[in-house]
Amino acid sequence: MPVQTEPKLIAGNSNLPLAKAVARRMALHRGVAVDLVKARVERFNDQEIFVEVYENVRGEDMFIIQSTSNPANDTLMELLIMTDALRRSSAHRITAVVPYFGYARQDRRAKARTPISAKLVANLMTTAGIDRVLTLDLHAAQIQGFFDIPVDNLYAAPIFALDIEHHFNGRTQEMTVVSPDVGGVARARELAQRIGCGLAIVDKRRARPGEIAEMTVIGDVKDQICVIVDDIADTAGTLVKAAELLTEQGAKEVHAYITHGVMSGPAVERVKGSRLKSLVLTDSIEPTQAVKDCPNIRIVPTAPMFAQAILNIWNGTSVSSLFEADSLAPIYEGMYTRA
Structure with a gap:
């Protein structure tokens, strides 16, 4: 019989306020306390990134909240190293919640002898051990095809x-x-x-x-x-x-x-x-x-939408339902009133 795991959130340093807001929204939706997994993501003197997870994550459904925004290289490496730490700690599934997907503008060869960096980043994320990606408004829709794992692209x-x-x-x-x-x-x-x-x-x-x-x-x-x-x-x-x-x-x-x-x-x-x-x-x-x-x-804010998307992924229910304003209006709890 499969073990029923709980959705657990962990965050890098790129957008901690959003990560905490997502945790609060999930707690509101589920009626139970939802906190970010305690961890440290810091740098040695030579700027190498070090990650230590303080809680047991064996068999857990993990969601890493990390935009790969400025400084893009640092935040991307944080995401990859956090993934490696969770994978080596026997996490059941790792979903990268990447509200802003960096390097997305380098999605094709605009001229000779140039890279397709978005594809390289997709390869890095998959190789690191990420099982699924949740993101928002990819710069180009074809980037979903750069991954050999499921990608849920939400829309603003x-x-x-x-x-x-x-x-x-x-x-x-x-x-x-x-x-x-x-x-x-x-x-x-x-x-x-x-x-x-x-x-x-x-x-x-x-x-x-x-x-x-x-x-x-x-x-x-x-x-x-x-x-x-x-x-x-x-x-x-x-x-x-x-x-x-x-x-x-x-x-x-x-x-x-x-x-x-x-x-x-x-x-x-x-x-x-x-x-x-x-x-x-x-x-x-x-x-x-x-x-x-x-x-x-x-x-x-995007936290209400991301919180619901994470819960839908965890429950195995539809994420595409969040593409419609009528589905989002109740999630935003009266923040916006339809005319």
């Missing part, structure tokens, strides 16, 4: 739809969802369909990497509330330029909904001084103090 669009219907109640007919590049059209179309509004595209052409030569709006945005949707905001250069262009084209307001707020370099200052009325980020990457203090940046 249902959360964004709930947030938009709550904050723009009665104004969705005036809205247009905007993709900041041609590659993100599918993501923008999905959100537009969820809230029942139009779609526009910003076509950008680069003179060289990191430098935008020309931007053009495809679609009518005059007198519209424009909502730019994308998966990653890094330096926010494209985002800010797109907001300026949409305003010049007659948009009366410009907002942005971005899943992963990398927000490196001058990003926060750019957003603060931009035409963006608001920038909404998830907490898949722990926000810096500068991001928290920025008056036009707002953070929406």
